[in-house]
Amino acid sequence: MPAFATVSSRRLWRGTALLCSALLLALLPHHGGTPQGAHLQEVLARDFLSVHTRNTPTTYYEGREGPTGFEYELVRRFANHLGVSLTLDADHHIPDVIEAVREEGDLGAAALPLDPTLEGVLFSRPIMPLQPLLVYRRGLHPPEKIEELKGLEIGTLRGSGTGRVLRELQVEHPWLSWKESAELEVAELLGQVAGGTLDAAVIFEHQFRLNRLFFPEVEDGFTLGKPLSLAWAFPAGRGLGLVGEANRFLDALRRSEELDALVARYFGHDDYLEYVGARTFIAHARKRLPRYGELFREAARNTGFDWKLLAALGYQESHWEPRATSPTGVRGLMMLTNATAGDLGVDNRLDPAQSIHGGARYLRQIEERLPASIEGDDRLFMAMASYNVGLGHLYDARKITEMRGGDPDRWRDVRDSLPLLQEREWHSKTRYGYARGGEPVIYVRNIRRYYEILAYLDRSQEQFHELNARLPDRADTELFEQVPPVL
Incomplete structure (x- = not known):
């Protein structure tokens, strides 16, 4: 769903300054036949930034006052920094975002894990840590270490980075097996755990903090592996101008402590209503x-x-x-x-x-x-x-x-x-x-939070119907692909 930012005189001035910078970058030595500032120059010339994202509570969604979400807030500010408008394509799952970035658009901002091994994309500097977390259905024996996952049906999202962590753990624990889905989002995955299709899931800590209130049947278990890094993805082969400007923007946001404030605003709250x-x-x-x-x-x-x-x-x-x-x-x-x-x-x-x-x-x-x-x-x-x-x-x-x-x-x-x-x-x-x-x-605090739950339940019901419409004849288990043990 497209979302457009307004252009102020200050933004026009900033855009003019950036256009001059892009022209200077264009004069730098070429890499593979492409001017280093070509991508940034292209964005400024056309006057809009095209972003691929996902429609999730942690990235982008329509709130009561309009578009909101952590990554939406970041890319909106980046577009303002460039002095251009913003267009969003949110009709993606994680693997689709990377493919779309390779083929079209300017950047992907969709809770993407930094992965320098991926071909055809460049990543920005890290934006925030992504700590994998094992969550499980209430009523099961609480797992406290990886050995206690034997026999459990575990699910995760393909392309989110959690599968990479599980594969690293599988080297030391070859019996480890799990299911991956490229068609679900975090809320739907937690719904599979709450509903009994899965016993457990591996997501990121900040995702659970944001969703746990709406899934009281799901408990947090323990963290898995070392944290990954959330980053933006850019198409390779179009120069380094845009990714360089994004890095300067993110560095300035971090130095001013605005980035920390945004992380705290969207992911800092947790037990604001106790579980019962x-x-x-x-x-x-x-x-x-x-x-x-x-x-x-x-x-x-x-x-x-x-x-x-x-x-x-x-x-x-x-x-x-x-x-x-x-x-x-x-x-x-x-x-x-x-x-x-x-x-x-x-x-x-x-x-x-x-x-x-x-x-x-x-x-x-x-x-x-x-x-x-x-x-x-x-x-x-x-x-x-x-x-x-x-x-x-x-x-x-x-x-x-x-x-x-x-x-x-x-x-x-x-x-x-x-x-x-x-x-x-x-x-x-x-x-x-x-x-x-x-x-x-x-x-007032309680009403606001009760409203959040009702809005979430309402939105989840709509997404549930949309999911059923996309997958009318498929059982829940067919949404996943099994990753077998390596015994």
Whole structure:
């Protein structure tokens, strides 16, 4: 799916400077008849960078606010650095990316392992380490060393680099055998483990950190071999200008610590919902949510919110229990107070339809009352916090944020101020006084993460149907090719 970046005057200036550099590179000695700067010069002349990638949570996907993903963020910044637009071809699996890079396009950015032995491609400098990890289905005896893998059905992704590590281990452990698939992605592979087709799989640590919340039936075992390196792939035979510029870009990103910040942002979080909570939530999403899914969708159509966000809020409020009642008297699936229900025209708070529609309208009313200066996700998160703690206390937290030198229109600054409403030193200076300000922080965090799980489950269901459409007559076991032992 193509994605295009905008061109600013600063980018045009940078592109002009790079074009001059490319012309100078073109004057350098040729290698195999190709000017060293030919590829970079070609990209700048046509004014776009063509990238081959994969549609996965660790590389590139469509999020709530548009294209996102670790490698998408990197190539988007690289295109901006060059001063050109960006086009993406994400209709690939790993082996296809390398082949596509050889034949067309400018680079491959798809969680590719650096492999200097591959013919027809050049690699950038390492971007981040890739540590192979053995994961297994919950309920099996937890394997702690390679000898305990005997007899297990193990799967991995062809071309990801994990197969190379397994082959190296096979030298010392000739009995080792596994299955490789060129047609699955990490989430589908973990689904095979969770579903019992496989006992275990070998993926990378960062991939498991990103996916483990959605597969509570899968446990991490132990690391295998030495880390590999994630890198970008470029076509060989078109000069070194583009790969050289990519290396300079990545070096600058590393020196400024922006690269480390991106790695932490996309892969740094792990147990943000403890496993038991995640398993419970997924179980309820499969059993309880279908009863109310259409009500959430209808409320979303009427109010303009994402239905999964409303469902996540409903779970945080009541665990989708329509008769839930708190000690303070709030009731129903969306836990409305009696006064709020009256203002919304809800005469039966225990009726799921009235509660869901009322809660959605209430969230929209709060959002519309916020100052126009609060925009985007900051506006949404503050509206959700107000749903929990009240709009008055949110305004107090914004005032405290200003007193502390923060930005009252940024959720991350207001989030840091909300817990101060519990301290007399601060709440004595506000209009509405004391509040349990730590609660809305946890409240918003949980809703965001419940939303992530629902979005993942929704996306995985679509991918499952797409996979079935691609492979209508094939059993799960036919997706793999067995790598036999070398006994």
